[in-house]
Amino acid sequence: MTDAALAGGVHAGPEPAPADAARMGGAAIGDRAYQLAILIFALCIPLLLAAIAGAVASAGWPAFREFGGSFLTSSRWDAVNGEFGAAPAIFGTLVSSVVALLIATPLAIGVAIFLSEFAPPWLRQPVAFLVDLLAAVPSVVYGLWGIFVLVPILREHVMPFLAGTLGLGGTPLFSGPAYGPSMLAAGLLLAIMVLPYVSAVTREVLLAVPRSQREAALALGATRWEMIWDAVLPYARSGIVGGIILGLGRALGETMAVTMVIGNRHELSASLFAPGYTLASLIANEFSEATGDLHVAALMAAGTTLFALTLIVNAIARWLVWRVARGPVGR
C-alpha cells in the first residue's frame, strides 16, 4: 500500500468488527486531531511568508509614499536633508552578485563534474564534505577573514597586479586607487560563499541524469569530456541554471560579510576597485545610527526591494531545479 493510499482516509482497512468499534471511534478522533495539527503546522509556512511580505512592505511603505519610484532611481542618500535614493545600493547589489557568480560558476560546475564523474572514490567524500562545509561557515566569520586577510592581499598584491602588471589600469573596470575594501573584495568573498550552493545543486542535477545518457555517448566513441559536454550537461542544463540563480539569490541577500569588506559608500562607480554599497549592507550598516523615522523607513524600503528581488530570483531558481531534479511532487 502506498503512502497516498494510506493518506486517503481514516478507515484505510476493512470495516472494524463491532467489538472494536468504540476503540476505533477513539482512533478516528485521534486521527482527525493529528491530521488537523500537522495541517496547521504546514499552513504556518505560507502564513509566515505572507506575514514576512506584509511586515517588510509596511515597514518600507512610508519611504515609497514619500519618494515613489525615485527611491529606486535616485542616487542621492542624504540623511540630514531627508532625501533617500537607493540606486547605488541596488547597483552594488547587482554588480557584486554578478562578479561573484562569474567567478563561482565555472569553479562550482567544475567541482560538481569532478565529484560526480571523475573523482576517485576515496577522494569523493572528503572533497564533497569540505565544499559543503563552506556553506556552514557563518557569514560574520567570512567577513572577519575578509577584513584582515583577503582585503590586505587584494590591496598589496592582486589590485596592483591587475592594474599594473596586466595593464588593465586604463580600463574603467580596474581604474582608480586601490584602497582594499571594494566591490572586487565583496564579489570575491561572495564567490567563495555561493560556491557550495551552486555546486551542491549542480551535483544533484548531474546525478539525476540517467546512466543510459552517458553510456550511449561513450558507446558512440565519445571521450569522457565529450560525454559530459554533449550528453550530460545539455540534459542537466536547466537544473544547473537553476543552481546558478539560487546562488544569485544567496549573493543578493548576503549581508554581514559584504558589509565588512565593500567599503559602504553611496557611490556609483564602474570600477571594481571602488567602494560601494549593497541593499543588505546598507540596512545593516546604517540601522543603528538611523536618525528619524524617514531614515528608518528608507532602510526598510531597501529591505522591501531586496525581498522582492530575492523572492522572484528564488522562485525562478526553484522551479528550474525542480523541473530537472525531482519533479514537482517530491522524490
Add this chain to the structure above:
Amino acid sequence: MSSPATGLPPRARPHPSGHQRAFAERTVRTIRRRRVVNVVMMGFTYLAAAVATLPLLFILFHLLREGASSLGPDFFTSTPRPVGEAGGGMANAIVGTLLVVGIAAAVGLPVGVGAGLYLAEHRGTRLAWVVRFLSDVLNGLPSIVLGIFAWDLLVRPFGHFSALAGGVALGAIMVPLVTRATEEMISLVPGSLREAALALGYPRWRTSLTIVLRTALPGIVTGALVAVARVAGETAPLLFTAFGNQFWSTSVTQPIAALPLQIFTYAISPYDEWHAQAWAGALVLIAIVLVISVVSRYVTRARFGTGSD
C-alpha cells in the same frame, strides 16, 4: 609491382592517394585534439576541486593562528572589558547566543517537524506541492529580511529591542530547514514498518508518532542540529532584534548580546585588543559549527548508509 598469383596489380592496397592520406592525417589530428581537450578539461575539474577546498583551509588556518592566543578560560567566564583594558571575554555573548537560539528552537522546531510530517504524509497533494515550494522559497530569503519581519512584529510595537525578537527571527529561519530535514528523513522510513503497525491495529496517528517519527528521530535530530548551527552563526537578523549588549543579561524582554554580533562589533572596531577578541570568538563559533556538521554527517551516514546529503 604485380601479384605473383594473378599477375594483376593489387587492388585496394598500399600507396594511398593524396586524398586518402589527407583524410587519415585529419582523423589522427582530430583524435589527438579530442584527447587533449579531454585531458585539459579533466585537469580543469581537478583544479576546480582543489581551488574550492582551499578557502576553507585558509580560513581555518587563520582562525587558529589569530584566535587561539586570546582563547583562555577568561574568554568563557568574564564579560567584555572597556577599550584599553586587557583581558575580558564573551561569557555574556555565549549565554546570550544560547538563550536566543533556545527561543529559536522552541519556535522553529515544532512548526518545522509538524510541517515536515504533513509533507511526508501527503506528498502527492497540491497543497503539499505549494507548501514545499514556499518552504524552499522561504529558505532562500536573505536572513536580514527575516530580521526586518521580527523587528516589525516585536520591536517596533514595544519600543525596545529584545532577546525574544531575535529568537523569533532565527526561529523563522529554522522552519524551512527543519521542514525539509523532517520530510526527507521520514521518507527514508520503510513503508513496511508503517504497514506493520497499521496491520496490528494501531491508529494512524499513533503509527505516525510512535513508529514512523520515532524511527526517523535520529535523522530529524541531526537536521535540527544543523539548523541550530546555521542560525547560531546568523548576525544580520540580530542587528535590529537582539541588538547586542555589553553587559550581563538573561532577560528575554531586554536587548541581549550574541556571539556573532559581538564578533561583528569587535571586527569593525579600530582596536587591536578587540580584533583579537573577535578572532577568538570566531574560533569558538566555527568550532561549534564544525563539530555539529561532522557529528551530524557521521550519524546520518551510520544510520542510513548513505554518505551524501
